[in-house]
Amino acid sequence: MMMEMFQILLQAVFTFFALLLLTRILGKKQMSHLTFFNIIKKGRIMEKVLQDMRLNLDDVSMLLRSKDVFSVADVEYGILEPNGSLSVLKKAEKETVTRQDMNIQPQNPNHLPTEIITDGKLVQRNLRELNLDRGWVEQQLRMQGIHSIEKVFYAEIQKDGSLYINPRE
Numbered sequence: 001m002m003m004e005m006f007q008i009l010l011q012a013v014f015t016f017f018a019l020l021l022l023t024r025i026l027g028k029k030q031m032s033h034l035t036f037f038n039i040i041k042k043g044r045i046m047e048k049v050l051q052d053m054r055l056n057l058d059d060v061s062m063l064l065r066s067k068d069v070f071s072v073a074d075v076e077y078g079i080l081e082p083n084g085s086l087s088v089l090k091k092a093e094k095e096t097v098t099r100q101d102m103n104i105q106p107q108n109p110n111h112l113p114t115e116i117i118t119d120g121k122l123v124q125r126n127l128r129e130l131n132l133d134r135g136w137v138e139q140q141l142r143m144q145g146i147h148s149i150e151k152v153f154y155a156e157i158q159k160d161g162s163l164y165i166n167p168r169e
Helices: 003-032 047-053 056-063 124-129 134-143
Strands: 037-041 074-082 086-090 114-118 150-157 162-167
Touching: 037 056, 056 086, 056 150, 114 124, 134 150, 134 162
Parallel strands: none
Antiparallel strands: 037 074, 074 086, 114 150, 150 162
């Protein structure tokens, strides 16, 4: 029993010093480069990296779609992070245009989208926070041809103050 504990302690100490030596030899920058992988570089899939990481093209496509990218041709760099997620830098011409790019003043939302009906029942707490009441909700529903709160599966106030309604089937 004592011999086993000594052996485990010896292995831990050896591993610590091996990692310390490796850090000193490679330097901090080199160690940090070991933590992520460029799987797309300058718009090209790095086949060797995929093989080393045991990834296939379906995996790459899935990771890209999770970043709302549907074509490798739109990507300048794709970096596989240590946690398994993909960081994507799109090509300049494929970047999303912002309001700032178009010199459009942003509009502050009137409301945070908030549910006010769930499963045919009013969410009273949310109505109070929005300074709305049952009468206002019923009026909005009547304007949409719905005559009962119970006939609504889900409804929420949109950021512009309008009401999204999902009637029951």
